[in-house]
Amino acid sequence: MSLLLVTALILGAIEGLTEFLPVSSTGHLIIVGDMLNFNDERAKTFEIFIQLGAILSVVWHYRVKLWSVATTLNDRPAQRFVLNLAIAFLPAAVVGLLLHRYIKAYLFNPTTVALALILGGALILLIERRPRPTHVDTLEQLGPIDALKVGLAQTAALFPGISRAGATIMGGMVSGLSRPVATEFSFFLAIPTMFAATIFDLYSNRQVFAFDDLLILAVGFVIAFITALIVIRAFLHYVARHNFVPFAYYRIVFGLLVLAYFW
Secondary structure: OOHHHHHHHHHHHHHHHHOOOOOOHHHHHHHHHHHOOOOOHHHHHHHHHHHHHHHHHHHHHOHHHHHHHHHOOOOHHHHHHHHHHHHHHHHHHHHHHHHHHHHHHHOOOHHHHHHHHHHHHHHHHHHHOOOOOOOEOOHHHOOHHHHHHHHHHHHHHHOOOOOHHHHHHHHHHHOOEOHHHHHHHHHHHHHHHHHHHHHHHHHHOOOOOOHHHHHHHHHHHHHHHHHHHHHHHHHHHHHOOOOOHHHHHHHHHHHHHHHHHOO
16 A cells, blocks of 8 residues: 555544544644645645545435435425524635635644644633523524524634634534534534535645546545544534533643644
8 A cells, every 4th residue: 555545544534533523623634744744735635625525424424304404495494494504604605715825825834723722722621611501402493693603603713723613513602502502503514614615625726636646535535434424423422411621631732742743
């Protein structure tokens, strides 16, 4: 097995393991990619592409719910669900389009990621230690204003290392969503967000990849799909009984280790 295929396998596994946890998959991919000397423009686009494998695992896990929504769009609950996703999707989509080039050029490096990991960990600890009254205990109770608040929180994840899952889940909890609802809505919101990011980035960098790259793309894609599907099911079981404090400490320790490594 070539070194490039091993790299694709490792990065695919990391993407699947971290995409839906509040630890920043992008941060982990940047750091491990740098360690593996896979950090050029092709690597950055590869990292975006394998996110598609992870997001398809969400589609597969929630296939019954998504099919139900797709086949009942004339019904009010389905329309409300789609509207909430659209509202939550828009803030990050607009800001991302405006700042995408600058973010990739100036923020995709181990130092900024490490600092974001530490800051994000501290914010999770702060949120978890404050009392949070909830008014949304099911997805059906979620309103447009709640969705907008989650969408605004998601814009923070455009900064590498913040974590899209962490930003949306914590943003939802601060806005009054219960932990399970905030987590599920984060998963559903990932579908349009990550599909849009993947398609946009691949189109913008279509000249980077050659036919020879199809194998490493396939390996990364499949591994990301399998590992993400396992993580989604385990994480949903976890959030029903536990808080996110362990993830906060992990972020802080990992961020400090990264700073020390690249010092």
